[in-house]
Amino acid sequence: MLRRQLGRKLEALRKAAGLTMEKAAEELDRARATLYRIESGAENVRFRAADVKEMLKLYGASDEDTELVLAMAAATRENKNWWHDYVGSGLPRWFQLYIGLEAAASDIRKYQPELIPGLFQTRAYAEQVFNMPGGSIDAQDSDERQRAVQLRIERQGLLTRFAAPQLSVIMNEAVLRRPVGSATLMAEQLHQILKASELPNVTVRVLPFSSGLHAGAMAGAFSIMAFPRDSSGKEMEPPVAYLEAATGAIYLDKPHEIAAYEAIWADMAGRALNESRSKNLIQQVAEEYSRA
Structure with missing residues (x-):
C-alpha cells in the first residue's frame, strides 16, 4: 500500500x-x-x-x-514483507499485490461460489486444491506446491493479528456440498469454518440453492477490500475489487467498478441465510460428511 x-x-x-x-x-x-x-x-x-x-x-x-x-x-x-520469501516459488507475482492489499485492508468482503475461501482452508483441503492441474502453481512440483500451501496457512494469521480486518464471507451452498478429498477431510474443513466464524471480526453466511438466481452467478468469485481512514476520516487508499483467474488477476478501483460489485454484494447479502442459520447449515453438512 x-x-x-x-x-x-x-x-x-x-x-x-x-x-x-x-x-x-x-x-x-x-x-x-x-x-x-x-x-x-x-x-x-x-x-x-x-x-x-x-x-x-x-x-x-x-x-x-x-x-x-x-x-x-x-x-x-x-521494508520486506513476510510473503516476499515466497515470490517465484509458491507465490505468483500477480498475486503479490493482493497479499499486500489484504494485509493492509481494514474491511474485506469475499464471495466464493466454488471453493472454501483460502483464509479458512485447512492444510489438507489446500493440498487438494493445489494438486489440481491448470492453476498458477505447477501441480507436478511438490516443493512449489507445499510452499503454496504453507503460504496459504500463514496468511490465515491475518484473522487473529492485532487490529485484524473485519472479514465478511458469503459462500455458495455448493462450496459446502462439493466433496474435496475424503468425507473426513470435508467434515474437518467445515468445522474449521465454524471455528473461524466464532472470531469477533469474522462473519460467514451461506447463499442457499433455494435463493435462486442471484447477481453473483454472473460475477464469479471476488473480493472487495476497503482500507483505514486517516485522522480526518479520509480514505488512505481507495477500495479495490479483486478478481482471480487461473493465470492472472484483475484489480478494479474506479468508482463505477466498485459500485457495480457493491450492488452485486448487496443482492447476495439480501438473499443469503443469516449468520445463525448459516452456521446451522454448515454444521448439518459437516455431520452428513461425518456419517458418510
Whole structure:
C-alpha cells in the first residue's frame, strides 16, 4: 500500500506541475511505461533516491512534499514483507499485490461460489486444491506446491493479528456440498469454518440453492477490500475489487467498478441465510460428511 500511495503522490505532483505522463517521461528520459509503473506503485519498481529527487525537481515539489516523498521512497526500499520469501516459488507475482492489499485492508468482503475461501482452508483441503492441474502453481512440483500451501496457512494469521480486518464471507451452498478429498477431510474443513466464524471480526453466511438466481452467478468469485481512514476520516487508499483467474488477476478501483460489485454484494447479502442459520447449515453438512 505504501508503494501505491507513493505512486499516487508522484502522479499528483506531476499533474500539479501541468505535465502529461508523456511529457514528464520525455523530460526524465524515461519510457512512458516506466513512469506508469512508478505511479502505479508496481512491485518491481525500485524507488531510488536519485531518481525520485529528479522527478521532484522536475515537478517543482515543495520542501515539505520533497521530505515526505523521499521518506516514503526510503521506506519502500527498507521494508520486506513476510510473503516476499515466497515470490517465484509458491507465490505468483500477480498475486503479490493482493497479499499486500489484504494485509493492509481494514474491511474485506469475499464471495466464493466454488471453493472454501483460502483464509479458512485447512492444510489438507489446500493440498487438494493445489494438486489440481491448470492453476498458477505447477501441480507436478511438490516443493512449489507445499510452499503454496504453507503460504496459504500463514496468511490465515491475518484473522487473529492485532487490529485484524473485519472479514465478511458469503459462500455458495455448493462450496459446502462439493466433496474435496475424503468425507473426513470435508467434515474437518467445515468445522474449521465454524471455528473461524466464532472470531469477533469474522462473519460467514451461506447463499442457499433455494435463493435462486442471484447477481453473483454472473460475477464469479471476488473480493472487495476497503482500507483505514486517516485522522480526518479520509480514505488512505481507495477500495479495490479483486478478481482471480487461473493465470492472472484483475484489480478494479474506479468508482463505477466498485459500485457495480457493491450492488452485486448487496443482492447476495439480501438473499443469503443469516449468520445463525448459516452456521446451522454448515454444521448439518459437516455431520452428513461425518456419517458418510
